[in-house]
Amino acid sequence: MVLAIATNSSALMASAAASSVNKDMETSMERLATGKRINSAADDAAGVAIASRLDAEIRGTNQAIRNAQDAQGLIDTAEGAHKEVENILQRMREVAVQAANDTNSADDRTSLQAEMTQLTEEIDRIAATTTWAGISLLNGGSSAGSVNSVADTAQTFNFQIATNTAGSGDTMSISIKDIGALSLGIDGTSTTPTFAAESVDTDNTTTDLTISTSGNTITIGGTATGGDGVVSLTIDGNAVSVDFSAGSFTADAAGQSAALTQAIEDAGISGVTVTDNGDGTVDVTRSGSVSVASNSAAQTAIGNIDAAITELNEQRASLGAYSNRLDSTVSNLTNISANLEGGKGRIEDADFAAESTNLAKSQILQQASTAMLAQANASKQGVLSLLQG
Structure with missing residues (x-):
């Protein structure tokens, strides 16, 4: 048997075992402390991706x-x-x-x-x-x-x-x-619509249109020339705009009726009838649906x-x-x-029964490895007896 003190193989093995056991014990403690089996990607690389x-x-x-x-x-x-x-x-x-x-x-x-x-x-x-x-x-x-x-x-x-x-x-x-x-x-609730906000666009100085209402009758008069003339009003709160800017316009019952009818249709006003009176005026009446x-x-x-x-x-x-x-x-x-929570839990949650058992095992092995390290260090004391005279 060779007696040497420069290399203490027994102590090195005991030290390595103690280090390994200590790492296992720290892992068990971390899992028990957090309640998670996976605390970093190193714990389970695939499990981390699935859990995410x-x-x-x-x-x-x-x-x-x-x-x-x-x-x-x-x-x-x-x-x-x-x-x-x-x-x-x-x-x-x-x-x-x-x-x-x-x-x-x-x-x-x-x-x-x-x-x-x-x-x-x-x-x-x-x-x-x-x-x-x-x-x-x-x-x-x-x-x-x-x-x-x-x-x-x-x-x-x-x-x-x-x-x-x-x-x-x-x-x-x-x-x-x-x-x-x-x-x-x-x-x-009435057969007479409500008219309001009568106005005429007079951007062009040659425009000379007029608009007026009385009862359920609308009268548009005057002349629009030079490509200008937009007459606006509201019927029962619905905005109506009659555009005469496409060309010259002179007050005419038929023209008024056609333009107003189209404008009212475009405004989506239901239950309203436009009637050409033949005298330069237009009557707007409604059905009075709950009159x-x-x-x-x-x-x-x-x-x-x-x-x-x-x-x-x-x-x-x-x-x-x-x-x-x-x-x-x-x-x-x-x-x-x-169910998703359950699946995720099975992947990343710690098993407390298993981890507490692993912790107890690691603690015992840590104590044993420490004791064996002490014994390995003490075993080299025998070399001193060879040096005694």
Whole structure:
């Protein structure tokens, strides 16, 4: 046997074992302290990538759940407004039925018409002011606080209810129609339109057009030359612009009628009739869709209100169906999120039973390796006896 002290193989082996055991013990302590099996990419390179992808899906799914719940809140807000409008329509129908009875005097009909007018204005107010987080819901996409001037317009809302890029299964689209009195076909409580904001564009000094209204009659007079002359006014709050700038124009009933008719059509004003009087004037009348001024008018109003109730309830049913669908969407997304969390946990969560066992093992081995290192160092003391004389 060779006795040497320059190289203590036993001590080196014991030291290496102690270092290895100490690293294993630190790993176990880190996992027990954090609760994670993977605390760095070195712990499991593939597992880190998989866990990261799962984390993206989980966080996206959880946000999709919130999106769906917000969408449901928006839809339920809109449906609640529909319910109130439906209540108003039922009252309007009740008033129309009452007005259809010839036991009413002229004063009675005036009072009934006053209520009918206020009810239609309240429908317009609800359509203009029903919002979700500042987004107008029931005015067909018009600017906040106004009711769309074109009947049957709709606003489309897109909801992101999945975690991927837009696709047939990742988004839900819903269109909510304007429910103002105009769109429902119940905007007319009188046969005389309201005119306002009469003006003439006189940029060209040779333009000499005039516009005036009286009752339901519009008169455009004068002469437009030099390619200039735009006449503007509002009919029942809807802007109408008549452009005579294409060439010379001299006040003429037929020309006025054709130009006004086209302009009114372009403005999307429903229930309005333009009549050429043949004397340089044009009459603009409307149907009076919910007028109760007479027995026959009240009968017409009943039919128009029935049609409005049918249209409103069709959209209410659609909104209710979407709201119920979103219940299933939220339930499914919640189930997906829970399963993804479970999958991610199996990859990166620490097994406390295994890690606590590994820690105990490492602690015992550390103590043993330390003791063996001490023994290895002491074993070389025998060399000194050879040097004693």
